[in-house]
Amino acid sequence: MSKKRGWMNAVLMTLLLCAAAVPLTASGAVESTTEIDYFSGRVETVEWTDEKIAEFEQLNPSITVQHEFQKDASNVIKVKLASKSVPDLTTVVNQDFIDQGVFADLSDAPFWDRILPSVKDLCTDLRTGKQYKVATNVTMGGLFYNQEIFTELGLTDAQTWDGFVANLEAIKAAYPQKTPLFFGGKDSWTLGHLIEFWAHGVVKQDLGIPGSRQAFLDNTVQWDAPDGVMEQFAEALMELEQKGLINDDAVTASYDNQKEAFASGEAVMINQGMWVVGDIISLNPAMAENIGFGPFPSVVDGFSPMVLCAEDSVYAISAETEHMDEVMLFLDYMFSPAVQKEYSEVRSMPSAFTDVASDWSPIKDDARRLVDTYVNINFSTEAPSGLSVDDTGRLIQKLLNGDYASAADFAANYQELWNKAY
Amino acid sequence: MHISTTSWHRYMALPAFALFSLFFLLPLIQGAGLSLTHWDGFSTPEFAGLDNFREFFRDERALGDVKTTVLFALGSAPLLNLAGLSLALLLNRSFSGRNTTRALLYMPAVISPMIMGSIWYLLLQPRRGLLALLFEQSGITLEGNWMLSGPSALTVLVLVNVWQYAGMTMIIYLAGLQSIPAELYEASAVEGATGVQTFRYIVIPELLPALKINVITNIIGSLSVFDVIIALTGGGPGYDTESLSIYIMRMCYGNKTGYSTAVALMLFVIILIPVIISLRFFDSMEDAA
Incomplete structure (x- = not known):
């Protein structure tokens, strides 16, 4: 008899424990989340x-x-x-x-x-x-510049590569101590963006956004074509380096150095996306009224300036x-x-919703102007995902370090990297 | 009744063996399996036979990274032992502030290598680092950029690594030195042995176990170097200072997970060879002693 009572007690205790473990609402109903x-x-x-x-x-x-x-x-x-x-x-x-x-x-x-x-x-x-x-x-990407210096020197958005180089040379002549264009190449993705914006941009402009997306997807772009976009891109960068228009530590300076240089006025231009604006203003609040935003010129003649709008x-x-x-x-x-x-x-980015109006950035008027005036390009989302901007940036590190015998070698190496990742 | 105590001991090893199997043997076997596949890390792996291993021997970047890794180890492992042993011999003497000095020398070893590397970058960065600025203020302009050339960047990486881990090597040597009986020193002094002779015939043979541990751990640590390179040079310029460990990580997350597993197995072999040679060498030394 006592054995049977013991079993009954055990069952009752188990049931009570189960009941206590289940959360109940005030009304006693089980609440499911x-x-x-x-x-x-x-x-x-x-x-x-x-x-x-x-x-x-x-x-x-x-x-x-x-x-x-x-x-x-x-x-x-x-x-x-x-x-x-x-x-x-x-x-x-x-x-x-x-x-x-x-x-x-x-x-x-x-x-x-x-x-x-x-x-x-x-x-x-x-x-x-x-x-x-x-x-x-x-999001948008382009060339951020020091508005005061641009106004003082009477510079405007460069429409061609030669115009861009002329702008940088004018800055160098007026302010020899400043860096006309600053790269933070230790963080190689910042250099990889040059390929993404400046080189891929030409292909996107040439084929149009849908056409270039399809071409990237089908791997039909010939990056190592003689005198093609990648070769001309490499030549353009080498020209900037040879003329002393970029910082001499372009390969070893970091992204933080790039932001600090622009915020402090040491650098007059940087190639970045609008994600950089908040940090620049944090570093130097006075820059809020002094950041200009312009397009990047085409490295191939005959194409218009571009702005990343993705x-x-x-x-x-x-x-x-x-x-x-x-x-x-x-x-x-x-x-x-x-x-x-x-x-x-x-x-600090414009909304893609048509019913959202926001005060997203001090450069919003410039951004609007760029979207309306210049060719809009997207991110290369159809490029092989195994090919990161970190990897492509490393090719530019080597280019700026003089590791390629010629621009054609650079283009061939890029084609090889692309094919491997495809 | 006879109870075998030996068999109980065997069973007590089972939990440890189960954990070892779960966290080492099983992943190793799975890794070996994955190395035989083309796998991007998320879709279904496709059997590829020995393709990944063949690709490794054709991959210029991977072979370059093997060279970088071996050069790093050739610089780092001997220097670590040399620095650790020298420091241990110096700090085995009694002088005021000895314990504080030991603690200070050991401290870098307990700081994260990533943090350490980032601090060294802020100190050594060409043009903008603290060192460059101090020189500039003293009217000296440092020419050249150590990060732009593979050899100079690798030298700096080796020195930073030695600075960080010399304290750890020193502690092991110090423990070895302190376990040498004072009678042996006294006997050698009575026999008229010189300092060099005492070091050669007393210290070295007695330090063999510590030497063995330090040489082997430093070979393994140096050949699998990762953090200090990521923090200081990121493997650049280009891939000039990229180690094989960094390459494995980048391939693994670069949609070549199957290939990266094959490279990881190759690194395992690359580490295993000098470790086995060292073990045999020290075993024969211990036998001779």
Whole structure:
């Protein structure tokens, strides 16, 4: 009898423990929450994103957003994909992932009506004609210059390569102690952007954005063509170096040195994207009114000056997610005009939403002028993903270090690197 | 009743063996498997036989990195031992402030090599580093740029690495020196041995275990160097100072994960060869002593 009572007590205790472990609401109903994983690599907005997630969770108590930030997100996500733990929502997207069917088709999502058509085009996968990613902002890249010095010397946007060199020579003549154009080549991606903007830019202008995207995808651009774009690009850089128009430590100075040199007035021009503006103003608030923004000239005669105007702040949803509705609800909140206005101002980047007006940067008037006046080019998102700007920048390190016998050798090496990564 | 205690001891090794298998043997076997595939790191691996290994011997960048890595190790490992042993001999004597000096010399070894490398970059950066600015203020302009040439950049990397880890090598030698019985020194003094003779016939044979540990760990550490190069030169200019470890990382995340695993196995072999030679050498020395 006592043995039977002992069993009964054990069962009762187990049931009580189970009941205590289940969270109950005040009314006694079981509260179920859905957890969505949000994987991001945006270092600039980690705290801001956490704030927005807290606000969203307050409005939607049944959804929890697990925000994971990784500085090295583009690599970490590969580990996640290999281990089959694809986050529900991510900001890290590349063409290979799209080709592998990692992301869900967003073509019918409601937000496209509010997004600039040009940005929607850049979000469209060329192979399928569908959208597997959405970008909320536009980023721009070009030549930042010291407005005061440009005005004093009567310089304007160079329309040709010769005009650009003439501008730099005028700066050197007037201010021998200053660096006309400053490179921070130790961080080789900053040099890799020269290929991305100056050399790829010519191809994009020549073939048009859709044509160049397709050509990159099909690997039909001949980078080592005699007297082709890459050879002329190398010659252009060597000319700048030989004429002393760039800093003599262009290969060993860092990105931080580049920003500091521009902020302090040591450098008159730098080639960068608008992500640099916030840091320059932090280093020297007086520069807020003194930053000019211009296009980069074509290294090949007969082409117009260009400005990088590309999609930024991309999101994609896992094709395997079990919480599509919850993720869309979260994106709906994040894409609301008030949140996007904040984001645009935090990132100092114009919004891709047509119903968002923000005061995003002191250079916004210049940026508008450039978009309207010059050829807009995009990022080479269809270039082989194994070919990073870090790698291409290393070729320029070697070029500026005199390691190539000729510009043709540089072009041949680039073609080899491209083919290997393709 | 007879209870075999020996067999119990064997079973006690099982947990350690299980952990070793899980975290070393299994990844090694998986790695060997992946080295035989073309794999970008996220899609399905395709069997490629020995293609990756054949590619390694045709890959100029990889072979250049092997050369850089070996040169770095040839500079770093002997210098580390030389510096560590010299410091240990100096600090084995008694003088005021000895413990503080030992602690100061050991301190760099406990700081992250990435942080250390970044600090050295701020000090040594051509044109803009603290050293260059101090020289400039003294009216001396440093000509040339050590980061632009492979040999000079590699020399600086070796010296920074030696500066960081000499303290660790010193501590091991110091422990070895302190374990030498005082009677041996007294006996050699009675026999009229010179300082050099004492060092040759007393110190060196007694230090063999410490020498063995230091030589082998320094060979392994130097051949797998990563952090200090990333922080100081990033492997540049171009790939002139890129080590094989850096190359493996870059290939792994550059959509050539299968190939990078093959290169990692090659690095394993490159490290294994001098380690086995050193082990045999020290074993024969110990036998002779």
